[in-house]
Every structure is written in structure tokens, then in C-alpha cells.
Amino acid sequence: RLAATNAVATSLMYQLLIDAVLTALIGLPSQKGCHDRLTTPVFQREARIFGTPVAGVWVTETSGRKALHLHGAFWTCLSPRLLAKLAASERWQSQLMAAIE
Numbered sequence: 001r002l003a004a005t006n007a008v009a010t011s012l013m014y015q016l017l018i019d020a021v022l023t024a025l026i027g028l029p030s031q032k033g034c035h036d037r038l039t040t041p042v043f044q045r046e047a048r049i050f051g052t053p054v055a056g057v058w059v060t061e062t063s064g065r066k067a068l069h070l071h072g073a074f075w076t077c078l079s080p081r082l083l084a085k086l087a088a089s090e091r092w093q094s095q096l097m098a099a100i101e
Contacts, residue, residue: 007066014068018060026074027053042077051076 022028027048029039045052058072086092 011068014060018070022056022058025049026056028056028074050074051078 025048027045042052042054054075054077056072056074058070058074060068060070062068
């Protein structure tokens with residue numbers, strides 16, 4: 001109810017959440033700092049949950065119910081061929097499921 005009456009607070013909370021996910025989990029720079037175009041070289045970046053981040057692009061939209069949501073894509077140093085092999089491996093599947101649970 002509080003979120004429905006305060007669109008600014010809702011937008012600020014959404015921005016905090018998205019910045020946290022992009023920086024902490026994926027390893028991409030915060031949207032706050034994207035205007036300065038300063039990036040860390042790929043070989044100096046730390047691997048995150050999907051590997052070492054290389055690039056990303058995303059956009060925030062508003063739905064018909066005025067709910068903010070994100071569409072995006074990001075690239076890592078993991079190749080699609082490697083990801084397909086890992087997905088087919090029972091050993092890696094079990095470790096992935098254990099991490100998710």
C-alpha cells in the first residue's frame with residue numbers, strides 16, 4: 001500500500017535493487033557511474049555468478065500497471081559451448097542445484 005502511494009520511493013528502491021544485482025551478482029558497473037565511461041579492464045575484473053563480466057546492456061521499462069522492470073543482456077568470458085557442456089554434466093548440475101538451494 002505504501003509503495004502505491006509513493007512512486008518516488010518505489011523508483012528509488014527499484015534502482016537500489018537493480019544496482020545491487022548488477023554490481024554484486026553480475027559484476028557490471030552501477031548505472032549511476034555509467035555516464036563517465038570509465039571501466040575496469042576485463043583481466044582485472046572478478047568472476048561473479050556467471051563468470052567474468054565483459055559487457056552488458058539493459059533498459060528499465062514501465063508496465064501497464066506502472067511496475068518498473070528490466071530487460072537486458074550481458075556477456076561473460078564463458079563460451080556458449082562451455083556452458084552447454086557444463087549443463088549436460090551431471091556433476092556440474094548437482095553442484096549448481098546445491099548452490100541454488
